[in-house]
Amino acid sequence: MGSAIWFRRDLRVSDNKAVLRALQCGEKPFCVFVVDPKVLSASSSAIRTSYLKAALEELNEELDDNLTLMFGDSAVQLARFVTENGISDLYCSRDVTPLSRLIESQVAEMLRSMGVRVHFVDTPYLVDFDKVLKEDGSPFRVFTPYFKTWIKSALAVEVVRLPRRYEFQSAKLAERRNWGPLDKVVSYSGQFATSSAEIIARLDHFADEILPNYSELRNFPSIDGTSRLSVALKFGRIHPRTIFKRVVDFDPGLRFTSELCWRDFFGSVLYRNPDSPKVALDAKYDAMRWDTGPIAKSRLQAWKSGQTGYPLVDAGMRELLETGYMHNRVRMVVGSFLVKDLHLDWRLGARHFMSHLLDGDVASNIGSWQWIAGCGSDSAPFFRIFNPTLQLQKFDPEGDYLRRFIPELGHLDKKAWASFIRADSAQQDRRLYPRQIVDHNRERREALLRLSELSTIGFVN
DNA sequence: TACCCTTTTCA
DNA sequence: GAAAAGGGT
Numbered sequence: 001m002g003s004a005i006w007f008r009r010d011l012r013v014s015d016n017k018a019v020l021r022a023l024q025c026g027e028k029p030f031c032v033f034v035v036d037p038k039v040l041s042a043s044s045s046a047i048r049t050s051y052l053k054a055a056l057e058e059l060n061e062e063l064d065d066n067l068t069l070m071f072g073d074s075a076v077q078l079a080r081f082v083t084e085n086g087i088s089d090l091y092c093s094r095d096v097t098p099l100s101r102l103i104e105s106q107v108a109e110m111l112r113s114m115g116v117r118v119h120f121v122d123t124p125y126l127v128d129f130d131k132v133l134k135e136d137g138s139p140f141r142v143f144t145p146y147f148k149t150w151i152k153s154a155l156a157v158e159v160v161r162l163p164r165r166y167e168f169q170s171a172k173l174a175e176r177r178n179w180g181p182l183d184k185v186v187s188y189s190g191q192f193a194t195s196s197a198e199i200i201a202r203l204d205h206f207a208d209e210i211l212p213n214y215s216e217l218r219n220f221p222s223i224d225g226t227s228r229l230s231v232a233l234k235f236g237r238i239h240p241r242t243i244f245k246r247v248v249d250f251d252p253g254l255r256f257t258s259e260l261c262w263r264d265f266f267g268s269v270l271y272r273n274p275d276s277p278k279v280a281l282d283a284k285y286d287a288m289r290w291d292t293g294p295i296a297k298s299r300l301q302a303w304k305s306g307q308t309g310y311p312l313v314d315a316g317m318r319e320l321l322e323t324g325y326m327h328n329r330v331r332m333v334v335g336s337f338l339v340k341d342l343h344l345d346w347r348l349g350a351r352h353f354m355s356h357l358l359d360g361d362v363a364s365n366i367g368s369w370q371w372i373a374g375c376g377s378d379s380a381p382f383f384r385i386f387n388p389t390l391q392l393q394k395f396d397p398e399g400d401y402l403r404r405f406i407p408e409l410g411h412l413d414k415k416a417w418a419s420f421i422r423a424d425s426a427q428q429d430r431r432l433y434p435r436q437i438v439d440h441n442r443e444r445r446e447a448l449l450r451l452s453e454l455s456t457i458g459f460v461n
Numbered sequence: 462t463a464c465c466c467t468t469t470t471c472a
Numbered sequence: 473g474a475a476a477a478g479g480g481t
């Protein structure tokens with residue numbers, strides 16, 4: 001009886017535990033990916049769908065053209081697949097979102113009832129999301145103690161070594177490649193690599209050239225100073241193990257390594273709190289007075305389209321729309337602006353990010369939004385409110401990032417530029433660039449006021 | 462009083 | 473994270 005690999009968010013061959021375990025069965029494994037309409041409608045976006053298609057094409061090449069694509073309900077399609085190919089053992093990795101977990105339980109139930117062994121052998125995380133626990137077995141709620149425990153496990157992790165030679169086999173199915181709605185999608189061809197060779201080349205470049213100055217450079221959005229591996233991680237084109245092993249010895253202070261840990265931390269937070277995409281982890285935020293109504297609606301629209309009059313916010317939001325990406329420093333600034341300056345519900349921001357980010361990942365996205373809103377696990381303290389003008393002066397002093405995404409500022413000479421980035425709304429040239437839709441200092445005080453109301457309510461109750 | 466640097470404080 | 477306050481020239 002044969003074995004099969006069910007590919008999920010692990011669209012690669014190297015450092016893939018499911019691939020290794022299936023190969024160890026002896027027979028050549030079958031390979032399958034299910035395009036599940038439930039997943040597409042719940043969490044996809046046009047740009048991610050196009051990357052997914054390219055990633056599947058790359059994966060198929062890595063599998064020597066042996067990947068089967070099925071379209072439909074995961075459990076139903078996999079049941080068909082194992083029956084038609086005589087499969088006794090299915091290998092796959094687990095995922096952490098509520099929908100993924102539901103699908104896993106449906107697949108496991110269906111296949112086990114058919115006598116097929118289903119092996120969940122890995123996760124998309126460096127340390128599995130259910131493995132980092134306090135001494136008493138309870139989960140961490142604060143990052144630093146999580147990190148101290150996590151790093152011990154992380155250092156013990158080994159990259160998966162595949163046998164020197166291995167082969168896969170093609171399924172016996174009438175239709176071996178049903179792309180479903182992906183058929184009409186154009187494969188991604190943008191700045192983020194889809195091929196393994198390019199992704200590994202990027203990792204090498206990052207480790208050799210960027211990592212030595214990572215602590216300083218990572219904050220400047222005009223500089224190529226971060227790993228830019230989030231997209232490959234999102235689709236499992238690379239596993240965080242591969243990254244960790246390549247960088248950890250060259251990362252004094254573990255500044256970058258701790259970013260990998262934040263990814264794991266937010267994974268485990270979602271695992272423990274499956275309703276956190278909808279509900280603030282800090283329950284008293286249920287009482288937050290978010291702005292609603294027509295003015296709130298138009299402010300949300302201005303934020304989404306990069307027309308707030310705060311150039312760093314606008315450059316970030318336009319980068320997102322144009323490229324499907326945003327530098328992390330700028331993500332914090334625009335997130336703080338939505339929640340603290342516009343008093344709009346963090347869930348609106350999370351939804352917009354998910355519909356445009358190429359690296360849009362439920363756990364990281366929700367964890368980060370709850371962090372910036374101040375309502376999550378170990379999130380930013382209530383008083384941490386970013387000043388978008390000061391952030392611009394600190395992190396894009398020459399305006400190199402701004403000019404890339406706000407072309408209407410291109411005409412400013414150096415002197416006009418210097419006064420522009422310090423300017424308040426009264427001094428801005430409104431003909432070319434929108435005036436500031438709110439006054440930061442005023443809204444900062446308003447945010448602190450509303451936050452203080454929450455703690456009063458919390459105290460009374 | 463302008464300015465700079467450091468520390469404190471923020472429900 | 474940054475405004476405000478403190479401490480100095």
